């Protein structure tokens with residue numbers, strides 16, 4: 001990455017911290033971009049753009065990578081547009097402003113990256129697995145959910161948070177029991193899973 005890009009990436013990281021935008025952890029994004037590189041991934045569907053950080057980082061891996069990314073929060077979507085422009089990646093990253101559960105996509109992708117509303121993971125997996133190339137991967141972020149998934153649920157005071165943690169645990173169970181896909185879990189960043197079709 002050139003110096004100008006490094007500077008711009010740092011600005012996005014700073015903005016995310018300041019406005020409490022959940023972008024990927026450093027070790028997680030390094031893992032993801034390496035994965036994209038090593039598996040020669042060229043087409044990506046991302047569920048949950050936030051402010052465009054992971055899209056931009058993945059696009060910078062290779063000039064032939066194309067990404068479609070979906071975000072339902074208007075403020076984040078507008079910020080993502082600005083950020084993608086700064087890197088002149090408008091021709092390679094296509095943004096969709098909508099709730100991903102309402103978006104229907106025809107094309108197939110080498111990678112589907114799920115990093116959106118955590119309670120929707122199972123729905124997004126089922127919905128967008130039909131957009132996966134035969135040898136493609138579904139990657140999901142925040143499998144550990146800030147380490148909270150290992151905690152005793154009774155120790156967590158917020159009922160909403162308990163519900164969310166339960167849903168992430170259900171997602172892990174769903175992946176483990178899924179006969180169509182093989183999933184490997186990585187204790188990297190905030191916990192990342194990689195699922196591939198059993199051919």
Ligand code: MG
Nearest residue numbers: 024115141142
């Ligand atoms: Mg995330």
